[in-house]
Amino acid sequence: MAKIVKQIGEYKLGDLIIEGKTKQVYDLPSEPGHCILLSKDKITAGDGVKKHDLKGKAEISNKTACKVFDILKSVGVPTAFVRQATETAFVSRKCEMIPIEWVTRRLATGSFLKRHPGVKEGYRFAPVKHETFFKDDANHDPQWSEEQIISAEFELNGLKIGEKEVDYMARISVLVFEILEKVWQTRQCALIDMKIEFGVDTSGELVVADVIDSDSWRLWPSGDKRLMVDKQVYRNLTTVTDKDLETVKRNFEWVVDQLDHLLPPNDHLVVIVMGSPSDKDHCNKIKKHCQDLGLNVEIRVSSAHKTTEAALKIISHYESLNVKIVFIAVAGRSNGLGPVISGNTDFPVINCPPLSKDDVDRDVWSSLNVPSGLGCTTAIYAETAALAAAQSVGLTNYIVWSKLRVKRLNNYKTLPKFDQEFRNKE
Ligand SMILES: Nc1ncnc2c1ncn2[C@@H]1O[C@H](COP(=O)(O)OP(=O)(O)OP(=O)(O)O)[C@@H](O)[C@H]1O
Ligand SMILES: [Mg+2]
Structure with a gap:
């Protein structure tokens, strides 16, 4: 058949x-x-x-997980x-799953209070508290230490889960919490705690797997526990009526609706103004770094010394747009551009003069020693200027903030790898 x-x-x-x-x-x-x-x-x-x-729960969970993972x-x-x-x-991706729940908490509540008598509900963890539990329904998912996970010697799709991997997963758990905390802040919701799971895909890469949905976190609108919209509402029910289930479902639907209404992150623009087209390569370098950080970028050419009125018109144009602007001024020799832009706008201005080794200590002073009353800053490297711009934009844009946060985490992946390579050579 x-x-x-x-x-x-x-x-x-x-x-x-x-x-x-x-x-x-x-x-x-x-x-x-x-x-x-x-x-x-x-x-x-x-x-x-x-x-x-x-x-309807399947559809709601799936929508939530897809939006969060997106x-x-x-x-x-x-x-x-x-x-x-x-x-x-x-x-x-098809994974072999690591049987550990990675829990992160901003506020103490729930099982944490039972395991740590004396700690008051609402105790605020900074940094985020991180805990691990072995997935074992029959024994109610006992808490495991980092040493227990390492000692279990899990090997999944050819990857041995040792100290380095455990450390990396702990860091990713905190990172995921911090990103989703920022996301929910834009909807005036406090992310209280959450759990994620990891798997190893068929190529041997460690990835956040399973799902993240209303079952994974505690979410308190306006930071008020009484308004909770997560699965705790269901957990707390002693008897479960159809009406109760409807309430739980309505909460979950509300969460999906909020995720639908996340502010589009296209609310900013980095404007690189160069004093002369000969600085094109330097500007393109800055642009590339900006784009890697998820920034929208435009490049303009104008000289504060030679086409002053045109430079001022450029500033007026960007000030008229309803987006958050960061200017990066690129001018060699005597940098009049950055200070002039800074004196005529209230948006951040970052000088990034195209310095060469020979003239750095002569020319950089025109960017650093600005007249009183001006707040422009100076970055010597293209990447530094882009990062500084991203930090400004990231204050109100969770996508850009998250890209910076992930970049910081990646150091924990790449540097230990190089470290290992050097040790293997010796
Ligand atoms: N990408 C993936 N590849 C392979 N298996 C996965 C993947 N994502 C999740 N799983 C596994 O799918 C199974 C079914 O998920 P479900 O959440 O329904 O299980 P569960 O009953 O909650 O059991 P558990 O306590 O293991 O989560 C789980 O064992 C989970 O680890
Ligand atoms: Mg599960």
């Missing part, structure tokens, strides 16, 4: 790899190394002891997520 091939949307499913309480995972023969995560209309709590059917992926967090497949499913 011919095998019946199950299909969802345009995707022909392969074998069922695993089925859990809330999802089925299917192989995806058309995309080797990938799978489909299909959500179920089920809500569960207490390691599956409490469970209910909840029509954001994380767009800023460079390594995730297994590939794309949404249907209303209730998404394509993911």
Whole structure:
């Protein structure tokens, strides 16, 4: 008898790899190394002891996970997520999963208070508190130390999970929390705590896998616990009526709606003004660094000395736009451009003179020694200027802030790798 091939949307499913309480995972023969995560209309709590059917839950969970992963992926967090497949499913890299829950907390609440008697609810962790739990429903997911995870000697898709990997995952957990905390701040919601899981894909890369949805976090609108909109509402129910389930579902829908209304991050522009077209290469370098950080960039040519009126007109033009502007002034020899722009706008101005080794200590002073009352700053390197611009934009733009945050984390991936290479050589 011919095998019946199950299909969802345009995707022909392969074998069922695993089925859990809330999802089925299917192989995806058309995309080797990938799978489909299909959500179920089920809500569960207490390691599956409490469970209910909840029509529409699969669609809501899937939408939430896809939106959250879209954001994380767009800023460079390594995730297994590939794309949404249907209303209730998404394509993911096929992973061998690390059986650990990585928990991060900004405020103490819930189980933390039971494990740490005396700590008051609402105690604020800075930095974010990080904890790990071994996934073992039968024993209620016991807390594990870093040493226990290392000692378990997990090996998944050829990757040994040692000290370096555990450290990296701990850092990514904190990073994911901080990014989503910033995202939720734009909707006046406080992210209280959350959990993520990691897997190793078929190429041996460690990635954030499984899902992140309303089951993964505590979310308090306006920072008010009484307004909670996460799964805790369901966990707290002693008896569960249809009306209760409707409330839980409405909360989850509200979360999806909020994620839909996240402010578009296209609210800024970095304007690189060069005093002479001969500075083109230097400006293009700055532009490239800016774009890598997710910044919108325009390059203009104008000289404060030679075409003063045109330079002022450029400033007026950008001031008239309803976006946040950062100017980067590029002028060699005597830099009049940055200070003149700075004296005629209240937007940030960063001087980035195209200095060469021979003239650095002669020319840089025209950027540094500015008249009183001017607030322009100076960056000598193209990358520094771009980073400084990104930090300004990142104050109100969570995408750019997150890219900076991921860049900082990547040092923990690349430098230990070089360190290891040098040790292997010796
Ligand atoms: N990208 C992936 N590749 C392979 N398996 C995955 C992937 N993402 C999640 N899984 C696994 O799919 C299974 C089903 O998910 P579900 O969340 O329904 O399980 P569960 O009943 O909650 O069990 P668990 O306590 O392990 O999460 C889990 O074992 C999860 O680890
Ligand atoms: Mg699960």
